Amino acid sequence: MPVVLEHLGKRFGDGAPVLDDVNATIQQGEFVALLGASGCGKSTLLNILAGLDQPTSGALEVPSDGAAFMFQDSALFPWLTARGNIELALKLADKSGSLSKASRAARAGELLDLVHLGGAGDKRPHELSGGMRQRVALARALAQDRQLLLMDEPFAALDAITRDLLHDELERIWKETGRTIVFVTHNVREAVRLGQRVLLLSSRPGRVVAEWNVTEEHRTDAGRAGELTGTITRRLREEIRRHAN
Numbered sequence: 001m002p003v004v005l006e007h008l009g010k011r012f013g014d015g016a017p018v019l020d021d022v023n024a025t026i027q028q029g030e031f032v033a034l035l036g037a038s039g040c041g042k043s044t045l046l047n048i049l050a051g052l053d054q055p056t057s058g059a060l061e062v063p064s065d066g067a068a069f070m071f072q073d074s075a076l077f078p079w080l081t082a083r084g085n086i087e088l089a090l091k092l093a094d095k096s097g098s099l100s101k102a103s104r105a106a107r108a109g110e111l112l113d114l115v116h117l118g119g120a121g122d123k124r125p126h127e128l129s130g131g132m133r134q135r136v137a138l139a140r141a142l143a144q145d146r147q148l149l150l151m152d153e154p155f156a157a158l159d160a161i162t163r164d165l166l167h168d169e170l171e172r173i174w175k176e177t178g179r180t181i182v183f184v185t186h187n188v189r190e191a192v193r194l195g196q197r198v199l200l201l202s203s204r205p206g207r208v209v210a211e212w213n214v215t216e217e218h219r220t221d222a223g224r225a226g227e228l229t230g231t232i233t234r235r236l237r238e239e240i241r242r243h244a245n
């Protein structure tokens with residue numbers, strides 16, 4: 001099922017609208033990067049997609065089983081091991097209670113393998129690096145078993161090398177699982193690296209003002225990817241300047 005936003009708007013109380021007339025269709029299985037200046041309403045939009053907040057105008061179609069969410073902070077439970085954090089997510093997602101403890105343990109093991117953390121399941125979050133914690137957070141988000149995965153700057157706090165590694169991992173996992181991903185970032189390079197499509201949200205009010213397709217050519221030719229990154233960066237700067245005036 002696609003995600004459809006039609007003339008979507010959001011204002012908090014009687015303040016100025018944060019989002020206004022946001023229109024977008026995201027196909028099932030698509031990877032969309034959402035880019036915008038700080039404070040333009042990206043997190044607000046994700047919260048609405050996740051059903052954590054309601055739009056004040058317009059229409060929204062999202063999968064009926066909701067969405068899984070991953071944040072900049074891994075938000076793991078510190079008293080549980082990596083495996084324990086994933087098993088808990090499996091338990092919470094299993095509303096009918098049909099998964100046995102042994103099946104949950106087996107599934108948690110598969111998810112740990114999927115994020116290449118097979119050997120670290122018994123470690124607690126403080127024993128893991130930032131990159132490893134985000135891998136656990138990704139496995140936990142996948143444990144929720146929702147088609148739609150919303151990611152709010154999940155790699156922003158990581159160093160560049162770890163981030164590059166996680167980009168490769170996320171791309172692989174996206175291809176393996178067929179999830180629909182909406183990935184919020186400030187980082188144009190990251191948006192071009194990951195997204196099949198990059199949407200640019202303007203500031204005050206937030207609205208989709210431009211979009212770019214990232215083609216196979218961009219993926220295989222670093223020069224073409226660099227050109228696209230430059231084009232998007234210029235457009236983003238314009239947006240930031242327009243808002244500053």
Ligand SMILES: Nc1ncnc2c1ncn2[C@@H]1O[C@H](COP(=O)(O)OP(=O)(O)OP(=O)(O)O)[C@@H](O)[C@H]1O
Pocket residue numbers: 012018036037038039040041042043044045
């Ligand atoms: N619950 C709320 N009540 C009032 N205003 C809010 C609320 N949540 C967000 N806002 C306002 O909405 C605007 C957009 O915030 P939001 O966090 O969605 O932006 P963002 O693009 O995700 O920012 P950043 O990139 O800095 O994380 C901000 O001006 C913020 O102050």
